[in-house]
Amino acid sequence: MGSNGRLNRFLRKVFLVDLLEGMWLTLRYDFAVARPGKPKELYTEQYPKERPQVAERYRGAPRLNINPESGETLCISCDLCALACPEHLIVVTSVRDEKTRRKVLTTFSYDTSRCMFCGLCEDACPVDALELTQDFELANYTREGAIWDRQMLEEGPRPTRYVR
């Protein structure tokens, strides 16, 4: 590096040029936000006021589907999802209906805190009863709260929705 280059670097340091350039960049964006109307170049998502668009194939909160007409669960209690899960976090219990000889679902639990959302359970389900949805708000205050029971799985999470 020549003496001109060294002098240039020295002067940039003395006069805090890099710092001022950085501040000017920040202020430019702040000014853009403060203007009325939509900001032009705003990269920070204003969550939760603005909800992000997740990818179409995003795998999030589990849901146990029900038949919309009869209100009955689609789950046939075959236990394949529980067997497919590498984390063994799904527990399905059922009783045998003596008349029809079919299994009837009694409880279904799903520990979301241990789930890696790989989708193997969803793929294993022969009747599309278990589905990983695009809901992404799974936070909970307790470990117990992360274990979803049948009702929670059927009704889905109900996070607080903030509006502008």
Ligand code: SF4
């Ligand atoms: S998504 Fe994967 S880890 Fe989660 S319950 Fe299904 S199989 Fe198990």
Ligand code: SF4
């Ligand atoms: S694989 Fe599907 S039908 Fe079988 S127990 Fe799981 S959710 Fe129910």
